[in-house]
Ligand code: PBG
């Protein structure tokens with residue numbers, strides 16, 4: 072800096088100036104709230120590792136959707152916990168599956184709320200993997216057919232957008248083709264394009280009851296050490312017709328988010344995952360951090376790194392804090 076008169080603090084001295092020069096804005100419109108819809112009735116069970124987040128039967132899901140919509144949050148992301156599981160995840164693409172019933176109920180009672188569905192098999196398979204097992208590993212191409220079927224059944228039930236999270240190669244193309252063949256050319260795909268094999272999903276697996284019963288997900292999710300591969304994954308999904316691409320988890324992968332922002336011009340989503348949520352909740356419960364401050368700082372970091380959409384379990388709190396409610 073050659074300017075001898077430079078003083079960064081001149082525009083930092085009061086909130087009015089700080090507001091005028093602030094580079095990043097966070098808005099309730101950026102948020103997506105994930106929810107866990109469970110088979111049954113009268114069920115509302117808190118996930119022990121995720122305070123404030125519940126497994127709920129449909130009537131309670133709808134009740135919370137009213138609240139979410141009332142807070143100005145534009146969309147929910149749905150996960151299903153079916154009545155029963157099998158080797159091929161049949162409930163995932165059944166017309167009367169848990170998610171299909173949930174979508175219809177929400178669209179009937181809270182029509183203004185956008186419903187995005189997670190498209191994957193792990194919540195529906197008895198072995199807990201994201202696809203069908205052949206010779207001890209998830210078979211890519213056999214899984215594609217089931218994912219296409221699942222996405223189509225979600226859309227038929229009224230889903231506004233589908234979000235495949237399985238990490239099979241070619242699934243965006245398979246889903247796009249299936250939707251188009253059935254006349255759903257206008258339904259967008261938000262692809263979990265860059266999804267790492269992460270320890271941060273731990274609490275989610277309790278919430279979704281989707282822990283793999285053998286092995287792990289490293290043969291299909293990404294190695295946390297890889298950065299260039301993220302660009303290849305994103306490019307492949309864009310090529311196949313993804314409308315929005317996602318990075319997951321969030322905070323440990325802000326560099327990847329920025330890489331994608333610099334490389335591609337599609338809308339970018341970030342998934343602030345369960346383990347990230349649980350860590351903040353635990354520290355806040357202990358009085359070790361100021362929850363509101365840390366959560367808003369985290370959300371701002373996502374926006375600063377390049378995210379347009381933030382999928383977060385903090386969404387309702389963030390919406391309240393942003394509006395001073
Ligand atoms: C399922 C899925 C997972 C998450 C979203 N979709 C778990 C996994 O891949 O094991 C994680 C979400 C979170 O941790 O909040 N494919």
Ligand code: ZN
Nearest residue numbers: 191192193201
């Ligand atoms: Zn899965």
